[in-house]
Amino acid sequence: MQLQMSLENWLTLGVAVITWGGVFLYLLRLNAVQKKLEEQMRDLAIESKEAA
Amino acid sequence: MIWNLLAGIWVTAAIAVPFFVPGVQDLKATPIAFFHVPMAISTLACFFIAAFFGAKWLFQRDERADALSLGFGEIGFVAGCITFATGLLFARVNWNGFWTGDPQQVGTLGALMIYAALLTLRNSTDDEVKRRNFWAVYAIFGALVALFGMYIYSRIVPANTSLHPNETLQNSSAIYKWAFRFCILATLFALCRVAILRARLEIFAVKLRESAF
Numbered sequence: 001m002q003l004q005m006s007l008e009n010w011l012t013l014g015v016a017v018i019t020w021g022g023v024f025l026y027l028l029r030l031n032a033v034q035k036k037l038e039e040q041m042r043d044l045a046i047e048s049k050e051a052a
Numbered sequence: 053m054i055w056n057l058l059a060g061i062w063v064t065a066a067i068a069v070p071f072f073v074p075g076v077q078d079l080k081a082t083p084i085a086f087f088h089v090p091m092a093i094s095t096l097a098c099f100f101i102a103a104f105f106g107a108k109w110l111f112q113r114d115e116r117a118d119a120l121s122l123g124f125g126e127i128g129f130v131a132g133c134i135t136f137a138t139g140l141l142f143a144r145v146n147w148n149g150f151w152t153g154d155p156q157q158v159g160t161l162g163a164l165m166i167y168a169a170l171l172t173l174r175n176s177t178d179d180e181v182k183r184r185n186f187w188a189v190y191a192i193f194g195a196l197v198a199l200f201g202m203y204i205y206s207r208i209v210p211a212n213t214s215l216h217p218n219e220t221l222q223n224s225s226a227i228y229k230w231a232f233r234f235c236i237l238a239t240l241f242a243l244c245r246v247a248i249l250r251a252r253l254e255i256f257a258v259k260l261r262e263s264a265f
Binding site: 005008009011012013015016017019020023024026027028030031033034037038040041044048 | 263
């Protein structure tokens, strides 16, 4: 096995890194939003319990 | 968090591995096949998973199945757009033109446009149950359209019409095949992870909508 880096391969690497970087950032953002919503739901449940 | 980390490590490895695989004759840049093709296969897989969960909603009326169907449908569409956009770039590298009128390009573009319309149509009604019913049928129909556009169409046109080298995998070495499957699984795992998170958000969004009224 040997590393093969032509100009075309550099382009492929660039596209792959940018694309997967974007997908991974989106994944982390979804995770953060999910945690925030979980907290909101918990607060809502406590509020409705207190109101009852 | 551990699943996200695993997805990140696996995908990073999948980006690196193709550069150590011996080149194939059909492609100017062999690593293209390990990025572009797994993304296309994962797109189709996501559409079929969306169709499966759509059917599950129709039969079992399970809210989670509807959320998963939507999640996989949306993520499949995004992956399809990535496949198409990177396909244009890689067509320039391999065949000296962004748009070559290749049946694979035409079929994929058509399938993505129809899927975009189906995703938009899901929100054409405010009734939550009707929306889910509509989407379940759209997801099944969309998967069949995608299968035709992205896979069957380029194979039923006259021979040599498509520039895509469809026999590359069959004629390749064992290490090429191993690396290819590794990249497909990495792509599919990462996309499944995103789709599941998107589905969870949809479940929360529905609960919040219900509690708001």
